[in-house]
Amino acid sequence: MKAVLIEESSKRLYIGDAKEPVPGDDELLVSVKATALNRADLLQRQGKYPPPQGASTILGLEMSGVVEAVGRHVTEWKEGDRVCALLPGGGYAQKVVIPAAMAMPIAEAFSFEQAAAIPEAFLTAFLNVSILGRAAAGDHVLIHAAASGVGTAAIQLVRELGGIPIATAGSKEKLDACRTFGAKNLIHYKEEDFSAKVSEITSNRGVQVLLDPIGASYWQQNLQSIGPDGRWLLIGGMGGYQVEKIDLQMLMRKRIQLIGSTLRSRSVKDKIDLTQQFIRFSKDRFHNGALMPVIDQIYSWEQVMEAHAYMEQNRNIGKIVLRVE
Known part of the structure; x- marks a missing residue:
């Protein structure tokens, strides 16, 4: 062949x-x-x-x-x-x-x-948003790289589960597309601090589920964005894998579940x-x-x-x- x-x-x-x-x-x-x-x-x-x-x-x-x-x-x-x-x-x-x-x-x-x-996009999104992230009706779900294959699948799955998708992307074109798939809130990460916007959207409560293919470069802002008892699904390292300083107290105080997740292995x-x-x-x-x-x-x-x-x-x-x- x-x-x-x-x-x-x-x-x-x-x-x-x-x-x-x-x-x-x-x-x-x-x-x-x-x-x-x-x-x-x-x-x-x-x-x-x-x-x-x-x-x-x-x-x-x-x-x-x-x-x-x-x-x-x-x-x-x-x-x-x-x-x-x-x-x-x-x-x-x-x-x-x-x-x-x-x-x-x-x-x-x-x-x-x-x-x-x-297969790859929807099964990755389903595994992390639904099974590991346990997204439920009314949950705010922060989706990074939301215009990607996994991101567009995740937006649709959150919508079908009754959750509230919050999409981050780096262009108006990508954000407009995310809106058509069901994202309720759109954040242009190149133009605004996404953690501040998440705080505004959630009335300072933070998100219940965070889908993160970025990793190190978003660490501090993600820590600010996730709410108490939140599930943080780390699925990639587009922004690096090494974090210089980790605030373990905030992880503990918020009772955050940080879950590393890959599908291929x-x-x-x-x-x-x-x-x-x-x-x-x-x-x-x-x-x-x-x-x-x-x-x-x-x-x-x-x-x-x-x-x-x-x-x-x-x-x-x-x-x-x-x-x-």
Whole structure:
């Protein structure tokens, strides 16, 4: 089969030959129609984020496609079914193998490109906002990088849970988009102190849930923004990982739950459980339009380097998708 490979010396991506995967008894072989970019792909290409042990070394943490073959123990899927799924790697390829229990049905109205934009963004948001963050009706939820794939998914999930999304982003265009997805309050972090604005929005109470892909550079403002008994989900380090001074007294006084969270390193069982919970929550909502994948750009996989360069510019609103041809 063909797959996107990494030229080690230049770190450039090219389409070459790779070994076709073989499904096990409880797995599906899927013919990939589309995949989507994640920041982990950029880091892995640069040699800074190796895949988990045993995972494919091919880039790509999600995909959509058509079931080509089923393992002999699989009864819930058949050849020809349209599915999308989270992956530990391997999405930038013509074929991929997945556990049958991790496959998600694609809503009839969705294209393969739309479906490819769902798994990583929505499962990350669902895990952190709903399961770990326990966001509930009436909760204020602060969402950083809110125009990203995860951010746009999180806004929609908070809205569906009855919460109040507070979105931060770095441009009016991105904030306007966040409003259309359901963000009740918008903060332009380049023009105002987001912690002061959060205090104003919440009448000095702070937020109950904080979704943080930024890390170190937002530490102090996040500490000011989160309220008593708040759940702070640290899911990335776009602003660095080293914090020089940490006020443990404030963490204790506010009874803050600081939760470090990554999805890729979780066990297959955990990912299956998460996928099944999300299917129950989202299936009807994807069918009736309450939840929608958000796509900024669609590239042919032959344009994969252009797609990576575009993500590196941090211009996207929603997901960047590769059409596999």
